[in-house]
Structures are given as C-alpha cells and as structure tokens.
Amino acid sequence: MVTEKYLFKTREITLNVQDTAVVSVRRQKLSQTGLRVYANGRIGVAGALGVCDEGELAARARENLSLNILYPCEPSTGFMELDSRRGEMIPEEDFLAEVEEFLSELRRAQPDFSFSHQIKEEWSERRLVNDKGLDLKAQDEYISFTLLFREKGSLNIYDGVVGYAGKRYDRAEVLKLVNRVCTAYKNPVELKKAGTRPVVFLERNPTLGKLAKELNGQSFGTGSSLLTKKRGKKVFSSRFSLFQSLHPEDTYGPFFDAEGVVNDGFRYPLIKDGVVLCPYTDKTTAAKYNLPLTGSAVGSYDEVPKLGCRRLKIASSGRTVKELLGGEEGILIVMAEGGDFTPAGDYATPVQLAFAFDGEEFLGRLPQLKISGNLFTMFGKGFRGLSTDKPTPLGGDHFLVLDLKVEKL
Numbered sequence: 001m002v003t004e005k006y007l008f009k010t011r012e013i014t015l016n017v018q019d020t021a022v023v024s025v026r027r028q029k030l031s032q033t034g035l036r037v038y039a040n041g042r043i044g045v046a047g048a049l050g051v052c053d054e055g056e057l058a059a060r061a062r063e064n065l066s067l068n069i070l071y072p073c074e075p076s077t078g079f080m081e082l083d084s085r086r087g088e089m090i091p092e093e094d095f096l097a098e099v100e101e102f103l104s105e106l107r108r109a110q111p112d113f114s115f116s117h118q119i120k121e122e123w124s125e126r127r128l129v130n131d132k133g134l135d136l137k138a139q140d141e142y143i144s145f146t147l148l149f150r151e152k153g154s155l156n157i158y159d160g161v162v163g164y165a166g167k168r169y170d171r172a173e174v175l176k177l178v179n180r181v182c183t184a185y186k187n188p189v190e191l192k193k194a195g196t197r198p199v200v201f202l203e204r205n206p207t208l209g210k211l212a213k214e215l216n217g218q219s220f221g222t223g224s225s226l227l228t229k230k231r232g233k234k235v236f237s238s239r240f241s242l243f244q245s246l247h248p249e250d251t252y253g254p255f256f257d258a259e260g261v262v263n264d265g266f267r268y269p270l271i272k273d274g275v276v277l278c279p280y281t282d283k284t285t286a287a288k289y290n291l292p293l294t295g296s297a298v299g300s301y302d303e304v305p306k307l308g309c310r311r312l313k314i315a316s317s318g319r320t321v322k323e324l325l326g327g328e329e330g331i332l333i334v335m336a337e338g339g340d341f342t343p344a345g346d347y348a349t350p351v352q353l354a355f356a357f358d359g360e361e362f363l364g365r366l367p368q369l370k371i372s373g374n375l376f377t378m379f380g381k382g383f384r385g386l387s388t389d390k391p392t393p394l395g396g397d398h399f400l401v402l403d404l405k406v407e408k409l
Helices: 054-067 092-109 171-185 207-214 217-222 283-289 321-325
Strands: 002-018 021-039 042-049 078-083 113-130 134-151 160-166 195-202 242-245 267-272 311-314 330-335 346-351 353-357 362-365 369-374 383-386 399-408
Touching: 002 054, 002 092, 021 054, 021 092, 042 054, 092 113, 092 171, 134 171, 160 171, 160 330, 171 353, 171 362, 195 321, 207 217, 207 311, 217 283, 321 383, 321 399, 330 369
Parallel strands: 078 134, 195 330
Antiparallel strands: 002 021, 002 113, 021 042, 113 134, 134 160, 195 399, 242 267, 242 311, 330 353, 346 369, 353 362, 369 399, 383 399
16 A cells, blocks of 8 residues: 655735726635555545644545545656746735836826736645655746736727736836737737738647647547547648646646656657657556556646646747748737637637737737638648747747738628
8 A cells, every 4th residue: 555645835915906906915825735545456535725634634545445446557756856936026025015016107107008807926835745755846936917908998898918927027027018018009000911821829829729639648549639540640840849848947836747757857748840749648548548658647636636738838949939920920819719629620710809010019909800720730831930039038938920811800
C-alpha cells in the first residue's frame, strides 16, 4: 500500500471594478489537503479544507478503497522544488492603493471610456509527496487585469476587452497597453480588402481549442480524433511545432501534473515540424492505448487524477510579428465570440472587435468581420508563426499569425 499526500495553499486578493473605480475587495486564503491510497490496482481518495487530522484523512482514504475505483498505475517517484515567483509583484498590503492609483491615471488618460470587471493577484504553493520517494513542491504567483471597456454613450454592455496576465507588474506598461487599445478603438477604419489575409491572435485563442480536442489521448486512442490515423505523418506546416507545457515561462501553476509526472524541460512535444507525434495522456490513458505518457493528468485535491488538457504551447518562429506580417497589414483579433469548429475541422466566427495592425501600431478599429478557415490549412500553408514579441514587454501571450479568409459582416 502506498500513501500519497497532496497539499495546496493559495492567497488571493481580487478587486472588483465598476466605472473605473474599485467597488469591492475580496481576500481569500485557502488550504487543501488530499490523501490518496494505492493498493492492488485500486485507489482511495479523501480530502479536507483547512487544518485537518491527516491520520483521520488517511483512514477515510483507505476506507474508500472499498469503492473499487480502478487505478492500475504505479505512483510516481522523484524530488524537485521550484520557486517561480519573480519578485516583481505588488506587496499585498499595497495592492489596493496601487490599483486605485492605476485607475486614477486611467480615468485621466481615457475620460471617454468606462472600465469594469476584475484585477487580481494570487500566490500559490503545491506539494505532492508519497512514501515511494516522491516529493515535488512548486510556488508561483501572478497578476491579472481583465478590463471590459465601454465608450461613454454606447448602448452596449461593453464594447471591448483589454487585459494582461503575467508574473511581472509595471503600472506604466499596463497603462500603455490600455491606452493603445482605446486610442485605436476611437479611430474607425475600413477593411482594405476581403479575402485571405494575415490574421493576428493572441497565443491563447479559440483556434487551439480544436487541436486540444483532437490531441486528447482518449479520443486519439478510440479512433474518434481527426489525427488518429495521421500519427507519424506530416500534416501541418514544417514551421509548426506544438508542445504540452508546464514550463514556468509558459504558464502559471506547478511544473508537475496531478500524478506527479515531470517532463524533461517541463514540456512534451506533440507535433514536431508539422509531424503528429502523439496525443497528450495521463497514466491510465497511456497504458490503455499503448501511447507515450505526457504527464497531462488533472484533478483537485479530493479527486482521482484524470486526463485533462494542460497548456498547449506553439514553438516560437524566432521572428517578430512585424516580420511575420512581411509588410502586409494584419487584422488583430480583440474580441471574437460565437464561433466554432465543425467535426471536419472547418472554422468560422464573427469578430466583434478587431484592429488594423502593422506589427508595431494598432492603426484603428475595423468594422465587424467574419473569419473562417480549416484546421489543416490554418496550421498548414496558412501558418506564419508565433512571434518573439508580445503586446507588452511585461510578458503574457505572444502573437500568433495565421492566414484566414476575412469578410465584412
């Protein structure tokens, strides 16, 4: 019998914003403890919030073995500790005052707009340890600005969104980003031409959702994925490589998955130079379908680990977004809601807000658009690449440039 303990601690402060002012403050401290017991191909799990009696928790986990939840996998081993905190956050005791000053400057800079929603800072620590030698510990923190903006006099609930999430903070840089977006919004421009155009997304966007679905190990293993029969084949651009990543530079959270799997370099290649290598898997899925184990288990402190999609990261092109545009004017997607992929991989979505973009400046607000394409072309001949630069030097997402069909609504 093997006993494994999962510990999670977090401190979070969330400021709710309305009319460009803080209207409420929520502070939260959370501590969770989970106990897993492995025996004879089964798993028993029990969890508790706050201070708890770990002996009683372990007893409940052993009792839960009687539920006969199958888990025919070996627990992980190994030791690693990683502190990903950057030391550039706002001290908790200064957070409210700093955000109020930020909003005060924003009101002066953008008097024609009203901003609402949330600004949040979070610190977390996770540890996974068992009596087979596993001891993994990760600390991290991040700050996020998610601001819905509405031009005063507009009949819309909101006209657009601007945000930043990362591990660094600088008031001037965040203000610069918001001001760039608002200035472009106030400058309506026409779509110069319809047809196939370079479309610029932020790195995390709906186009990756279809890849996440088709690279799911369960779908891949049962043959229901579009990519099942394409394993080992080149089906995308030779410039396109995709990783599952828990690297601290790519995402917020621990460097290990819910089963304690740690990948070399914290990344696992799924697509390399356009060739489909494998789907993402947890231990059960990898064993069931004879697939590589990629360390993609998810699960709360009181849950049995299961397959889930971790961060998917596109390999960098080594070029800036301006270089990827190659002198063409791009269409930067700010807000595109209501679109989807068909089972065959065709994609279409209305675009509520987009800017004309030359790779350096947001040139102006375009009319509402429709964009469309296909999974195999957008990451095939239509794939230009992931940029080296970002909307702000603070960090966050890179720019992703794809050739898609563009037309006015």
